[in-house]
Amino acid sequence: MSVLYIILAGILALLAAIFQYGKAKGKSKGNLLFAFLRFLSVFSILLLLINPKFKKVTVYQENPALAILTDNSSSIAFLEQQEKVNDILTALENDQELKERFSIDHYTFGETLKNGRALTFGEGRTDLSESLSSLKDIYRGKNTATIVITDGNQTYGEDYTYTSLNYPTPVFPVALGDTATYDDLKISRLNVNRYAYFRNKFPVEVILNYDGEAPVNSTFRILSGNRTLFRKAVHFSPEHRSEIIQTHLDAETRGVLTFRAEVLPLENERNTRNNHKAFGIEVIDQKTEVLIISDMPHPDIGALKRGIESNEERTVTLSKPDLNINKLNDFQLVILYQPNASFANVLRELSKIGKNTFTITGRNTDWDFLNRAQDIFSKKKSNLTEEVQGSYNESYSIFATDNIGFSHYPPLQVTFGDIDLNAPYETILYQKVKGVPTETPLLFTVEKDHKRGAVLLGQDIWKWRMQDYRENKNNEKFDKFLGKLIFYLASNQKRDRLETDYETFYDGSSPVTVTAQYFDRNYLFNPEASLRITVKKESDTSGRTYPMLLRNNYYEADLSDLEAGQYTFTVRVEGENIQRSGQFRILEFDIEQQYGSAAIGKLQTLARNSGGKVFYHTDIENLKTRLMEDERFKPVQKSKENTVPLVDWKILLFLIALFLTAEWFLRKYRGLV
Structure with a gap:
């Protein structure tokens, strides 16, 4: 149908040109030129009104994606690998062949995946499994290679060796840290209830693990201050690498009690930070x-x-x-x-x-x-x-x-x-x-x-x-x-106008928050108040003051930047003589410092499950060669067909203006205007 309209438009444009210049005396070249210009301008205008559509085929090259994940947890700083991380990233970013072959994206990960390459090496948890799952959703259906720069030690979430089973894209881990195996005793898990009852016993369960190739002997003990409450000799070997210790301790005093569980380090043990763990309970006298x-x-x-x-x-x-x-x-x-x-x-x-x-x-x-x-x-x-x-x-x-x-x-x-x-x-x-x-x-x-x-x-x-x-x-x-x-x-206690909610102790790896509610004289929640909390460490004379932010129907202060220790706090309402005080303890524990070397075995499993290969920080050139030669990551030539309406061709508007302008100037030049 469009072809018929275009033919009809040509006939109408020709008739318009003949009508305008066909009656002129003689058939000079000037009249033929004017008629031709008029034909072109009218025909172009009619084409715009018909607006036919044309198919436009675009041929382009699609490069595979290269996702570079960098471990941003504090374990990288603990293993002193920051400089090596920066060297690896620089080598990858400055390689011209990689940039031409791949579309490169940078990510960092700790507890969650984040876009970009801003590194602080300060995140308190590592969840590589969640980051890989997020990356799978981002690059679903795309040809992708993944480089993971990490020590391989995960402290949170599902084991990434299971996440990597049937992973859709190859993963190439770059192992950081010492890959050699040293004798290491550690407390891998400590289970204890948060509450105990006064003058009762409470259970403690500890799981000890050993990495090494020779039989070793040590001592496990639980201390309260300088007093030893429990002691047991432990023996490990390549055939006996773990031991579960269970005991019961006395809740002798009311309030918050803290303890220290430790397994004495071996003579040649390098990482002793995972040999001890603090824990606490709250002893209550009412059930x-x-x-x-x-x-x-x-x-x-x-x-x-x-x-x-x-x-x-x-x-x-x-x-x-x-x-x-x-x-x-x-x-x-x-x-x-x-x-x-x-x-x-x-x-x-x-x-x-x-x-x-x-x-x-x-x-x-x-x-x-x-x-x-x-x-x-x-x-x-x-x-x-x-x-x-x-x-x-x-x-x-x-x-x-x-x-x-x-x-x-x-x-x-x-x-x-x-x-x-x-x-x-x-x-x-x-x-x-x-x-x-x-x-x-x-x-x-x-x-x-x-x-x-x-x-x-x-x-x-x-x-x-x-x-x-x-x-x-x-x-x-x-x-x-x-x-x-x-x-x-369960309580008939009269409500206070200012109420606080907090944990009596924090394990050092979870957020430290204190919440409060403030009510007016009619005991209706007041969202317009200004609350501040002053926190003072037991050994300090001065305190730090934080604003409490409104969260729906309560106020909250995030105190996660505080170091381990015993603290007292006071929440005050500005403009009112109302305040509430309390105390809590932050236990000393950094889960990211529990590992002294790279988890090379788990990284090899990750690479094997996904079809990749493990490299070390000294093998970056081999990694680049592997990526360039891998047949799975070749660019693909694709074509895209678009239907383009004629009205989108801006050059046609220019031609119409050009035809009309040329006709007007030539007629003006000949004195016909």
């Missing part, structure tokens, strides 16, 4: 007793018990509703799971003694009974249920809590119908039905007559705990959220 009452078996009960008891200062007792009601006063909190008529005596006694409760309802809840037994909330009985997800309320301010990802957690089974609330309440989670958030509470707290309570209007909370494990390989987020709710419900 929270929680009672769960249920008339039915359900996975929720097991999830609640395990979540609550993840904190060693809490124990859970399970019971049927026919228990001796006189024992209810032995517990700080009672959880009522899907109450029915058999709970009548329990609810009557709980109301009498003013005990805090956590009520969980579901499809087996007897709503007629529950509506009569208490006056805080009510709901019409229904045999229908619906699936409801949780939508976190960022404005919840009764106690500091976090959104652990409720919006994508599995839905709970909720009895169909509206809930009527007859007491002041604060919503933690709203109901989200079929992806649409509502204003109907799913999880809320109430305070009435000096009694605290919480209500969850849905069952199958066990799925939330499983989802947390599926996403994070542990249950820490769910258990911490549940723990904060239990802590609030």
Whole structure:
């Protein structure tokens, strides 16, 4: 059809030229030139109006990608390899043949992958597995070679030798550090509970490992200050390279206690930083007793018990509703799971003694009974249920809590119908039905007559705990959220206008943070306040002051730059005579300094699994030769076909202007204008 329009445009342009200049007397060359120019200009204009499309084929060369990953962890500085890293990068960047053959991208990695080549060698964790997984997504479907400049020692995340199985692109590790094997004793793992009870014993489990080729003897011991609490002789050989030591220590005093576990170094041992590890516990003199009452078996009960008891200062007792009601006063909190008529005596006694409760309802809840037994909330009985997800309320301010990802957690089974609330309440989670958030509470707290309570209007909370494990390989987020709710419900202590939350000790490898909540005189969270925290080390006379930043419904100070030691702190509200103090200890431990040589064996496995090869910092020329000669990394010539409309040809507009201008000037020159 476009060809027909173009022919028609040519005929019309010819007729326009004949009409303009065909009647002129004589057929001089000037008239023919004018007619030709008029034909070209009219034809070009008509072509623009028709706007035919043309296929344009572009032939180009696509170079393979070369991703250079550089280890930015503190272990590189500990092994004194910074200068070698810079030399390797310079050699790769200045090679003209590599730049012509490959499209080169730089990345650094510690705990996460980062774009660019800015190096500080200060990251406290190394997760090469996560970085390789991220790189796989970045270069999916592309011809790529990967160079990893590292000592191969990973301190966090999944083992990268498993990640490299069937890895889609070849990896060429460049090994840093001493690759020779030396005799080395180390504490590879230390397991201890965070809490112990006063005058009780607490367990300690230590895993020792040995790298070497000859039988050796040493001594393992645990010290508190200069006092030795435990001692054991240990023996290792090429056939016996590890030993698990288990013991129990006495919790003799209240508060935070710190200890030092150490295995005495060998005579010729080079790296002794991994021979010792500090650890701490908090000795408490009070235990929270929680009672769960249920008339039915359900996975929720097991999830609640395990979540609550993840904190060693809490124990859970399970019971049927026919228990001796006189024992209810032995517990700080009672959880009522899907109450029915058999709970009548329990609810009557709980109301009498003013005990805090956590009520969980579901499809087996007897709503007629529950509506009569208490006056805080009510709901019409229904045999229908619906699936409801949780939508976190960022404005919840009764106690500091976090959104652990409720919006994508599995839905709970909720009895169909509206809930009527007859007491002041604060919503933690709203109901989200079929992806649409509502204003109907799913999880809320109430305070009435000096009694605290919480209500969850849905069952199958066990799925939330499983989802947390599926996403994070542990249950820490769910258990911490549940723990904060239990802590609030298990206490009748009057709320302060300024509340702080912090760990009593930090292991030296995790972030050090202190959070706070500040309430106005009506006990509503105040997001407009200015909070500052002053931190003082035990051995210093002066302290350091940090601003606390607003994070949703709490303030937070990141103190991760502090060195190991005992600290006291004070949080103050500017313009108010309100402050809170506390203390914590940062244990001395740098996981990046636990290795004294390169993990050459793991790097060889990485290279073998991915189809690459290990090189050393002295073999960079061989590495470049291997990349240039590898048939897998040859440039590919590709063609791309584009459909280009004529209107995009700007030269045609120029030609139209040129034709019209030439015609006008020639006519002017001949006196025809």
